[in-house]
Amino acid sequence: MIDKNAFIDKTAEISGTAEIAANVYIGKNCKIGENVKIGYGSVIESNTEIGDGTIISPNVNLGGAPQDISYKGEDTKLIIGKNCIIREFAFIHRASTKEEWVTTIGDNCYIMASCHVAHDCRIGNNVIITSYAALAGHVHVDDGVIIGGGAGVHQFTRIGRQAMVGGYAKITKDVPPYALVDGNPARLFGLNMIGLKRRGIPPEVRNELKKAYNILVNMDYVLEDVVTQIASLTQYEEVKIFLDFIKKSKRGIMRRGE
The missing domain is CATH 1.20.1180 (Udp N-acetylglucosamine O-acyltransferase; Domain 2)
Structure with missing residues (x-):
């Protein structure tokens, strides 16, 4: 169901089972999968794919141009997997041209309110990013990671599988798999034994x-x-x-x- 007050670009592909609320904007070359729900006032700017069953809350911004001064308007992409939840005022940008031209979010991810996932990030499956966390460009996050609220992750940093990052942590180096990290600057606090x-x-x-x-x-x-x-x-x-x-x-x- 598409609300009459939504704007859908003629090049966008929308599944017949998707629910698009009022004042949603879906731009050129976007693909919206089965049973996707997009809340009031959200903006899907361009070249963005949203997988089946994903829920987009009101006032989310997806697929905007990368915040990269070298970007010249190329048709880079954002791909979001299946059964994700993306909450209010989250921002996820398309890629630059410096890596593989795509920002990716895996399946079953939960990206909470007011998070920022920048250009060229690679987010694995079953990742939780808590409110106000910010990932700079080219950050790679492996499966099962939990990132605490307000954490900041430096560009080109990797976070290993099933690691946990504490709230307001400052991440400037790669975080080993299964590790617990916290602090500013962040340091290790053992393994995620639980x-x-x-x-x-x-x-x-x-x-x-x-x-x-x-x-x-x-x-x-x-x-x-x-x-x-x-x-x-x-x-x-x-x-x-x-x-x-x-x-x-x-x-x-x-x-x-x-």
Whole structure:
């Protein structure tokens, strides 16, 4: 159902099961999936795809041009996955041309009120971004991450799988998978053991991850030694993910703990 007071560009593709409220603007080359709901006054500017079952609250702005002074109006994209919830006054921008021309939000994400997700961000599945958090350009967030309210994440930073970021934390280096981080500047506070238990990760795997974490925060090791030491542990899947994340860090991995 499309309200008579909504504006839909003639190039937009809208599923017959979508619900579009009054005063919604949907611009050129947008695709709105099955059972999507878009609340009053929201703006979907252009080149944006919204997956099936996603709910957009009132006064959300999606698919605006990247806040990048080098951007020259190219047809970059924003793709939002299935069954997401995006709350009031959240802003998510299309990509620049510096990476792969697309900003992506995975499936089953919850992006709360007044959040900002900037150009070229890559957000995985089942991610929660709490109110007033801001992600700068080119931030990559892996599956299952929780970002606390008011947190700020520096451009080109990565946040590893199932990490938890505290409210108002200042993130300037890569956050290891499964880690708890907080503070300004942010530092490590151990592993997200509660989250690992909830996922059914066995005790022996959690113990090996704890060894990997202790190696990482041991500042007597240079980073090459950290990689070697963790590689000597039992290579459960979660340990491999932890190690691979460290190897691929370009901005610098967060190491200092409490």
